Amino acid sequence: MSPPPAPRKTVGRPPRFSRQEVVDTARRLVDAEGVDRLTMRRLAAEIGSTPMALYHHVRNKEELLVLLLDDYAGRTLRRRELPADPRERVLAAAEAIHRALADCPWIVEVLTADDLMATSALWYVEQIVDGLIACGLTPEQAVHGYRSLWYYTAGEIVVRATAARRRADSDRATYREQVFAGLDPAELPRLARLGARWADLTAEDTYPAGLRALLTGLLARGAG
């Protein structure tokens, strides 16, 4: 009903900086010093302004982080050629999303609701849903399948990132080794027998294999 608001001209004071400049500066700050150092005060100083000026461009810090992630996804998730075979297309699209997130170490702090991905990575979501339908799933099954793939992918990212963060803390690694070394074989025979190998086995990158297994299962269900 109502038309888009007409561009107001020269009402009030002209802006000293834009929302995009806020996001760009935040990105530079995060890349250079890590997400912990991204504070409203620090960012304002970097821009050469005051903390409160930022609140004219973003609602609050959470919105800034969402903007930052969208910006990141928009620039790393460029469309690329995907395989024609639908199954391979689903795998390639999921792996593209996974790779983009894995290369973004601050992602976990920002987190990962599914509607966050949806704004910037919709093209890849489309490829996954379409590929699943081409493999024989109904549209409903395809959406549910996409969600399962997304849970698996997001989980791998989160677990990987927290594990990496904890690895810095060598005491904790030692503690886990002690736990696994001291397991009672009568109580937990499988884990006790695995013992020290647990650390090596869980250090391997099993994302692609698990992704394929999940897709196999999703298609088996759809077919059955």
Place this chain on the structure above:
Amino acid sequence: MSPPPAPRKTVGRPPRFSRQEVVDTARRLVDAEGVDRLTMRRLAAEIGSTPMALYHHVRNKEELLVLLLDDYAGRTLRRRELPADPRERVLAAAEAIHRALADCPWIVEVLTADDLMATSALWYVEQIVDGLIACGLTPEQAVHGYRSLWYYTAGEIVVRATAARRRADSDRATYREQVFAGLDPAELPRLARLGARWADLTAEDTYPAGLRALLTGLLARGAG
């Protein structure tokens, strides 16, 4: 080589409170007011002490959170009867872990490295690994399979929790609806056609179905 340190008796000042009291009080605080309100200062006030006294019982706030999660897992993940059939046993164990975490809304802040679970939920991990081996996987495949199930489970929890947190923000839901309503059918035909149904479809609980699909795929790979 060195024996465990002999229990020192009456050296220095007797403690006013124990580490377990710190954890118990923290749990009460989190249950009553949410994890955001758990600060060292608030907790010290609740205990009737000073912030710095806490640092004699926990190394820092992060250790306190890990302790808290372990405590929670220890009291909710009690062992229960699981099905004899190995496939059903794996599903039941994964669902038990999932349920425990889903009932714990502050879990995402604490996060979720796999060695965290391992200390308190080892019995369930054992059931999963053992069940996978009984289904025909090698021990190595079983550990990798457990990890895939854990990624999927952790991802569902994280996505669910952030989605719930964002649901309070009704602007964002409206925003997503707008995005889906305004999709170009020529660009993203599948998503455009799904349109408003996306919200309903993604609101459904698909954890159990995806879990079964993943397990099916893991066992198919193991067998093939």
Place this chain on the structure above:
DNA sequence: ACCTGAACACCGTTCAAGT
């Protein structure tokens, strides 16, 4: 050994006022 008080070096955000 355990606890306290004071301090350091910060946060995100609101409010009232300026241009």
Place this chain on the structure above:
DNA sequence: ACCTGAACACCGTTCAAGT
């Protein structure tokens, strides 16, 4: 409309001293 300054109500953690 946009920006500033000052303030509010907090943080986690260190340090030096007390018992």
